Amino acid sequence: MSDLQPANRTFNVLFLCTGNSARSILAESILSKDGAGRFHAFSAGSQPKGAVQPLALKVLQSFDYPIDGFRSKSWEEFATADAPVMDFVFTVCDNAAGEACPVWPGQPMTAHWGIEDPAGVEGTDLQKEAAFVTAFRHLKNRITAFSSLPVASLDKASLRAKLTEIGQSEGSTSARNSAA
Template identity: 80%
Template sequence: MTDRIFNVLFLCTGNSARSILAESILNKDGEGRFRAFSAGSQPKGAVNPFALKVLKSFDYPSEGFRSKGWEEFVGPDAPVMDFVFTVCDNAAGETCPVWPDQPMTAHWGIEDPAAVDGPDIQKEASFVAAFRYMKNRISAFTSLPVARLRGQRVARV
């Protein structure tokens, strides 16, 4: 049996900060077991530069990201998602698209570092905190006994 790679979509409203952090972290830490994507319900159109700076400072991929809408992941040519995580409270409360094959869903509420108003050092610190929270969540997720899911239909929770 070949190893299956699980597709994971991280959703936020703007797809400029938390969901970008999550995509980068899981793609690196998922050790080829997961393929991460990110999107937003109302994409900002650009990735927050502090998100990219923090990813780079922790030696995580920081290139090639773009702010995009979740409609890219519901069409017939879109990858089928196994997991969909909302990472902000706004996206969790919005009506999400119907995902093909009903992936497992969950909400990971993490404060929006892009909402911090203040000097750059304070903004960067909020992105570092969001990065650490996200890394901890992803570490717990990747520690789950994923082998038990191989070949089984993932149920929606």
């Protein structure tokens, strides 16, 4: 996207979820590893839980993704004048997508990539862990599609369409809700 500047630039990406304890943490870790050098990943929540879900960390570690330094934090940290300027902001839960977000410095591209909340699954420990693995898989697929885009060479309209399309891929709560 010509407005996003040179192709060799590192883009800042913020993943939002209400609690910033599971999905947004998974996404931050995945993009940190898979997009290293091209993207700098962050995560936050509108109402942070204050702690990262242990199963999120367990699943990340089992797939050899980074787990150090993650914390549940408010999206207000990224709406201040001294915060990193975001190029992209993705909501990964339906609640966060419906909330009034702060005004982000730099007017980043936004998209909704909603998936089911693995932390909301009840059942055996195995069923709960399976929900986190499913969330990981859906987020990894979206992030792989996103990170393979020629971001610097796409115009805004094309990029926005691609980001929306990625958000409607397998596991999307948006697609499921619109089919109901």
